[in-house]
Amino acid sequence: DAGVTQSPTHLIKTRGQQVTLRCSPKSGHDTVSWYQQALGQGPQFIFQYYEEEERQRGNFPDRFSGHQFPNYSSELNVNALLLGDSALYLCASRPRYNTDTQYFGPGTRLTVL
Amino acid sequence: RKEVEQDPGPFNVPEGATVAFNCTYSNSASQSFFWYRQDCRKEPKLLMSVYSSGNEDGRFTAQLNRASQYISLLIRDSKLSDSATYLCVVNLNNAGNNRKLIWGLGTSLAVNP
Numbered sequence: 001d002a003g004v005t006q007s008p009t010h011l012i013k014t015r016g017q018q019v020t021l022r023c024s025p026k027s028g029h030d031t032v033s034w035y036q037q038a039l040g041q042g043p044q045f046i047f048q049y050y051e052e053e054e055r056q057r058g059n060f061p062d063r064f065s066g067h068q069f070p071n072y073s074s075e076l077n078v079n080a081l082l083l084g085d086s087a088l089y090l091c092a093s094r095p096r097y098n099t100d101t102q103y104f105g106p107g108t109r110l111t112v113l
Numbered sequence: 114r115k116e117v118e119q120d121p122g123p124f125n126v127p128e129g130a131t132v133a134f135n136c137t138y139s140n141s142a143s144q145s146f147f148w149y150r151q152d153c154r155k156e157p158k159l160l161m162s163v164y165s166s167g168n169e170d171g172r173f174t175a176q177l178n179r180a181s182q183y184i185s186l187l188i189r190d191s192k193l194s195d196s197a198t199y200l201c202v203v204n205l206n207n208a209g210n211n212r213k214l215i216w217g218l219g220t221s222l223a224v225n226p
Binding site: 100 | 117121145147154155156157158159162200204213214216217218219
């Protein structure tokens, strides 16, 4: 049983570019959350998806958008990249009605130059 | 005041030592609590949930004090492999029965030979 998978593992972009990160949840999980973790910080909640809709959102600008597909996989899109967007982007999944336990993917490390 | 606060450390302890971390939270409506472990450049992994009655898993003991609004993690007989960042997570029930996970910044532990 594969856990949460994310792609790519590493990515280097320049300011102003756009990026798409991908996440496949653990089997049996339908709820996907995205987090941004800057170096030396705890994860910051970006948003959560289930039933293909954004259900909750943290304090992130509209440059951050997402999507969830019928197979529960998800994408995080970031437009007009800033240097401050450099971080580890984590995807976490859980079954919708088990709100306590999340399983994290290995993350995508994004570097913006 | 931050919603979840942890002493960032680092805590440097010798092998075999007992070490304790505390985490305070500001919202008394917080409902469930967790400790996650994060190794360098890896994703967070659930270490243990924290129950009102306290719970123990081998060398690890977690406790919750609702009156003082803090949770603690005790590690006995520490091993080199315990070196990691320990993240405190608080689950808050929002309006509409949406749950919101709030993460601390983490406490860094280094166990030395």
